[in-house]
Amino acid sequence: MRFAAIHRISAICIMVVIASGCAGNAPTTPDIVPITDGAAKAVQTNNRSNWGYFEISIDTNTLEARVIPLRSAEFNANVTQFMQPPVSPTSRITVSIDAGASDFPNGLFAVDVTLLHPFPGLDQYSGFDVRGILMANESVISDQYPNLSWSGIDEARLLNADGWTRWWNWSEFTTYGSIFGYTEGALATPGFAPTATLNPYKYFADTLEAEDELVIDPETRGFFSVLKGSNTRRYMIQFTMNGPSPLIVFAYAVDAGWDQPDSSGAPHYEIDDFSLLANCQEPYLVRVEDAGSTAYWENSSTYGGDLIFDITVYDWQAVENPNGLPGEITAIWLESPSLIAAPIDILPTATASPNGPTSSVYHVELTDITPSAVTGQTLLIGVESADPLDYAPNLPGVTGFEYPEEPLAAYLLWEATILDEAPILIPIPQGVESCGAAGVVEIHWGPVNWPTLTGYNIFRKESTEPSFDLGTPLNSVLVTNEYYYDTDVLDDGTTYDYVVTSVDFDLTESPPSDMTSATPLYTSPSGFIDLDGPGDGTMGSDTVLNVVNAAIAPDGTAYIVWDFNYDWPDFHVKFVRGDVEAGTFGTTVTVGDGDKPDVAFDSEGTAHIVWGSGSGDSSYPKEYWYANVDTDDVVSDLMLLHTINYGNNWSVEPTVAVTPDDEVHIAFAGYEDGWGVFYVHGTPGDFSTPEKISSNYTSFIADVNPNLVPGADGRLHLTWTGTSLELIMYMVRDTDGVWGPEIEVANAADPNVYRNYRGDLAVDNHGVAHVTWNEEDNLNDNHPWYANNRSGSFDNPIQLESEDITNGPVSVACDRDGNAYVIWYTDMDPEDGHDWQTWVALIDRDDNVVITTQVSEGSTHEAVIPSMASITYPCYSGEVDVMGVWKAIGSLPPQVARIRTDQ
Numbered sequence: 054m055r056f057a058a059i060h061r062i063s064a065i066c067i068m069v070v071i072a073s074g075c076a077g078n079a080p081t082t083p084d085i086v087p088i089t090d091g092a093a094k095a096v097q098t099n100n101r102s103n104w105g106y107f108e109i110s111i112d113t114n115t116l117e118a119r120v121i122p123l124r125s126a127e128f129n130a131n132v133t134q135f136m137q138p139p140v141s142p143t144s145r146i147t148v149s150i151d152a153g154a155s156d157f158p159n160g161l162f163a164v165d166v167t168l169l170h171p172f173p174g175l176d177q178y179s180g181f182d183v184r185g186i187l188m189a190n191e192s193v194i195s196d197q198y199p200n201l202s203w204s205g206i207d208e209a210r211l212l213n214a215d216g217w218t219r220w221w222n223w224s225e226f227t228t229y230g231s232i233f234g235y236t237e238g239a240l241a242t243p244g245f246a247p248t249a250t251l252n253p254y255k256y257f258a259d260t261l262e263a264e265d266e267l268v269i270d271p272e273t274r275g276f277f278s279v280l281k282g283s284n285t286r287r288y289m290i291q292f293t294m295n296g297p298s299p300l301i302v303f304a305y306a307v308d309a310g311w312d313q314p315d316s317s318g319a320p321h322y323e324i325d326d327f328s329l330l331a332n333c334q335e336p337y338l339v340r341v342e343d344a345g346s347t348a349y350w351e352n353s354s355t356y357g358g359d360l361i362f363d364i365t366v367y368d369w370q371a372v373e374n375p376n377g378l379p380g381e382i383t384a385i386w387l388e389s390p391s392l393i394a395a396p397i398d399i400l401p402t403a404t405a406s407p408n409g410p411t412s413s414v415y416h417v418e419l420t421d422i423t424p425s426a427v428t429g430q431t432l433l434i435g436v437e438s439a440d441p442l443d444y445a446p447n448l449p450g451v452t453g454f455e456y457p458e459e460p461l462a463a464y465l466l467w468e469a470t471i472l473d474e475a476p477i478l479i480p481i482p483q484g485v486e487s488c489g490a491a492g493v494v495e496i497h498w499g500p501v502n503w504p505t506l507t508g509y510n511i512f513r514k515e516s517t518e519p520s521f522d523l524g525t526p527l528n529s530v531l532v533t534n535e536y537y538y539d540t541d542v543l544d545d546g547t548t549y550d551y552v553v554t555s556v557d558f559d560l561t562e563s564p565p566s567d568m569t570s571a572t573p574l575y576t577s578p579s580g581f582i583d584l585d586g587p588g589d590g591t592m593g594s595d596t597v598l599n600v601v602n603a604a605i606a607p608d609g610t611a612y613i614v615w616d617f618n619y620d621w622p623d624f625h626v627k628f629v630r631g632d633v634e635a636g637t638f639g640t641t642v643t644v645g646d647g648d649k650p651d652v653a654f655d656s657e658g659t660a661h662i663v664w665g666s667g668s669g670d671s672s673y674p675k676e677y678w679y680a681n682v683d684t685d686d687v688v689s690d691l692m693l694l695h696t697i698n699y700g701n702n703w704s705v706e707p708t709v710a711v712t713p714d715d716e717v718h719i720a721f722a723g724y725e726d727g728w729g730v731f732y733v734h735g736t737p738g739d740f741s742t743p744e745k746i747s748s749n750y751t752s753f754i755a756d757v758n759p760n761l762v763p764g765a766d767g768r769l770h771l772t773w774t775g776t777s778l779e780l781i782m783y784m785v786r787d788t789d790g791v792w793g794p795e796i797e798v799a800n801a802a803d804p805n806v807y808r809n810y811r812g813d814l815a816v817d818n819h820g821v822a823h824v825t826w827n828e829e830d831n832l833n834d835n836h837p838w839y840a841n842n843r844s845g846s847f848d849n850p851i852q853l854e855s856e857d858i859t860n861g862p863v864s865v866a867c868d869r870d871g872n873a874y875v876i877w878y879t880d881m882d883p884e885d886g887h888d889w890q891t892w893v894a895l896i897d898r899d900d901n902v903v904i905t906t907q908v909s910e911g912s913t914h915e916a917v918i919p920s921m922a923s924i925t926y927p928c929y930s931g932e933v934d935v936m937g938v939w940k941a942i943g944s945l946p947p948q949v950a951r952i953r954t955d956q
Contacts, residue, residue: 146307151287160292160299161212167285168257168307170277176322180277180309182333184254185286186218187211188247188304195251195433197386197396198459200225203251203466206429209303212289214253215267216339217464219444219457221306222250227455247304250457251464254308255286256338263287267338271411274332274369276324277309329369335438336382336463338367344416345564348392349472350424358476360392360419360469361564364399366436367412378413379405384437384460385415391425392432392469406519414519422469430469437462479503479563482553487571490874491893492906494571496551497536497870505558511537516548516570523554523565531556536870538895538903542573602651604660611638612660614650624648626664628682644680644688649706655715658684661737663694663707663719674698677707677721681737690737697724710761710769718769720746722757730759730773746792747782750775760814762822770822772798772814781812781826783847798824798840798847811862818869825863825875828852837863837877839896851902853894854879871898 147167154163166185172178189209191202203217204210219225223246256267258275263285269275277284292299310333318326341362348358364385366378374380385403388396397419405413424430437460444456484499496511508531512521527539542549549572552565601615611631616624626645631638644650647666654660659681666676675697681690694707707721716734723731727749733740750757759773769786781799786792801808812826823841830836840850853863853875863877873896895903 154287154289157299158297160294160301162288162290162292162301164288164290165263165285166255166288166305167283168277169283170279170281172279173282174279176279176320177314178311179279179322179327180311181327181331182275182337183257183277183284183307183309184215184218184220185257185288186221186252186254186306186308187214187288187290188223188252188306189249189302190247191249193390193431195396196388196390197435200457200459201251202249203433204249207293208249209293209301210291211253211255212291213255213287214466215256217251217253217466218308219251219462219464220308222252223247223304224250225455225457245302245304252306253466255288257284257286259284261286269338269367271369271372271409272324274324274327274329275337280321329373332369334370334441335461336366336368336436338365338412339434339436339463339465340365340367341432341434341465341467343470346470347472347476347478348422348424348430348469349475350427350430351474353425355475356424357421358472360417360422360432362417362467362469364415364417364434365408365412366415366463369411371412372410377405377407378411381439382436383439384435386435386437387417387419387432388435389430389432389469391430392422393419394423408519424469424471427471427473428468430471432467432469434465434467435462436464479506479555479557479561481563482509482555482566485551485553485566485569487549487551487569488868489571489573490895492540492542492573493895493904494539494542494549494551494573495536495872496539496553496569496571498553498566500535501555501563503555503557507531507556507558507560508533509535509537510554510556510562511539512552512554512565513539514550516550518550521550521552521565523552526554527551534899536897538897540904546572548572604653606654606658608658610654610658612652612654614644614652614660614662614664616648616650616664624666626650626662628652628660628662628686630660630682630684630686640686642682642686642688644682645678645691647676647678651706651708653709653711653717655711655717656713657715661709661711661717663709663721665707665721677719679709679719679737679740692737692740694719694733694740695721695723695731695743706758708759708761710763712763712767712769714767718761718763720759720761720771720773722759722773728757730757730771732771746771747773747775747784748795758811760812762814762816764816764820765818766820768820770814770816772812772822772824774810774812774826779808781824783814783822783824783842796842796847799826799828799838799850801828813862813864815865815867815873817867817871817873819871821867821871823865823867823873825865825877827863827877837875837894839863839865839873839875839894841873841900843871843898843900849900851896851900853877853902853905854892872896 146169149165149167151163151165155161168183168185170178170180187209189204190207192205192207193203195201201219256269256275257277258269258273259278259281260270260273260276261267261284264287290303292301292303294300310331312328312331314322314326314331315328341364344361344363346359346361348360350356366382366385368378368381371378371381382400384398385400386396386398387393399415399417403415403417405415408414441461443458443461445458446454446456480501480503482498482501485496486498487494487496498509501509509528510526511528511532512523512525513527514521527541528537537553539549539551548570550568550570552568554565555563601613603611603613605611612628613631614626614628616626624647625643626647628642628644628650629638629640644662645664645666647664650662650664652660652662661679661681663677663679666678667674677694677696679690679692679694680688682688707719710718712718715736717736717740718732718734719740720730720732722728723743723745725731725745729745729749730747731743732746733743735741747757757773757775759771762770764770767788771784771786773782774780775782779801780797783796783798784792784794798812808829810827810829812824815823817823821841821843823839824847825837825839827835828838836855837853838850839853840847854877863875865873865875867873875894875896876891878891890907892905892907894905897903
């Protein structure tokens, strides 16, 4: 009964086209008629041609197939003779049905198609990229190309298609009686004329068995050899049901490639004897793999999510293209009648990741898609060829053929993965950024608001690597903060890429975040930049560089000042403006006579500089000076701020800061019934009268060494050293201009044994003050210390180095997130000629010392002696740059290194 029902349906008609190019004359044998000169000339330079059509009838009762050639007599005299009697037996194409693998009542046929090579014994006619094309009617029309159409669920469908092609469709290749036309022959009964212009195919090659997936070793180039002689592929064809019986209507064609081989390979031509012109010019394979899609459809009103997938494109000619596969294609079009609103070309925005000699992978994310069901949601992927551009025959001087005048392309119809309910997914971390610092990369991101969030994973790759290994995170345990420090980085300028994932309580993991990249900075002397060129830097062995300080503007411009002693006490203050990122600096400007300068900038880019002058004794009264340097390096507003004629204050250093309103604030050590900190503010030419704002301190020197830093909220922060180098003090001026109480940061309990001095200050975006100082132990060894008032007081100081060695002044800078960077110098070998080194420590916002890194070479006393100053960004600008500068002696200029930057 089952077969009787099928028998009432019209017999299966399979139209077979064998398409391949032939150059020169075909060989003459007793059984083969030579190709005419005209035909030989017509196909001489083309790698595709149409060898003929056949009707194959299958008896659905006996499952026997009968092959009928379909071509005109004129055409038979040229080419088709090789594929039909009397020259060739009909067995060149055989079809068999596997009843056991079929489901006839439901319209599923397992069809094995065997192609026998038409030229047995003639190796020069081996084929490439042979494709057996199943043709049916259309029900879906392309939005991108109105002439492109393909079959839907109401027509015959190839369930296991290797790809889709436009070649040889009945509607567009209509040049009658030619090697490039789909022409029904005079011997055929008028039959089925398929209307689809895009049709599925199976790929035939010597390396593929009947049911193999299409995986082609690039070395084999999809070779269909004369030597092997035949290849078989299985077609799983689903026909539409017409009531209780399947409606069996379809057609069939075969496409193949060929090019004249190198004659040196005769008579047994092998793969390498054929150029890449023998292979198809469009991509030979397109593959898609879902990469974590979240698309869903519950009902007609509840649907959405994202389609996330990778498209791998394979093209033979990529191996000879300098640009690889990307040089072989001009577009990757995506369209779907249900998933996306309009066709989209992803190529302009996609990044190609190399995948092999003939392929590249394109990652695609389509957001907020609109599926109309869980199944049957098909996406058409079209990959357009760069050369040739269309389906025109590659025949110089030959015209008159009919072909699609649209881009030559390879296609794939992919049924998207659609879930049957909205997924419950832990959110992806957002705002992921990274920055490179000395010996470390910091990655930070915004918090994920999720009730069962357990932590985060961080993944890293070098920028030259194609993809992340998302199976093995960089962190050994889940990260519970919104930041991570990667200290396992190289110091040779390697750039690293990072992504972050969120992890739920059940270890469900989110898709990866957007990628961020960073490069560790200046952990070798190659990163050092000289601030001074020929001139001041070569004044002779008696040249002494005393103090170097700096600041950095929101645009990244560095403002750096230092002093040179030509003939003590004849100091001169120098200024230079530079782009540290590019390693370039402007003209060195002499600002004035004096020493120990400090610098700050305003919103217009003007540098405001203060310094001291004179030794402070009766012969050389101490003077505090101010000047500014505009963006054209013009020195202006040189003025004397204050004079002291009391005691020995040779080590006093003034400090300057500029608040967001461009008001200039200056502090210095002064004497008025005792030593203390004095303060002036205003604008050039209109500074206030110096005001003593600290308690009196009695000591033999005024080593008060104040530091002023503006906060993001408009408050002004101050530190200084007091009481004979025993105390490190801190005070804040509020937005109403009122100074608060003095707060003790550190106290040398026994001034006969300990001394605290040379404090420094930085303030982060959260208003937290970061303070550093040197503690001298037994009046011999010095140790760098750090503290902050994140908890409301400076009650948890951190000793950064504890060896009994000499450590120089300590400076601090901070970034917008609250990390502190502390920098100092160390004499590692004071007994044997000295070994001066510069060190940087990173203290994170949880007060963990993440890394301590040496950022300069050790050297003898006669070479480089680092003396550190930091460049602290203005918290209100939002920009982050942390740099270190240090002095030199002899003929060496000061140097600078970038310690951290957001990239």
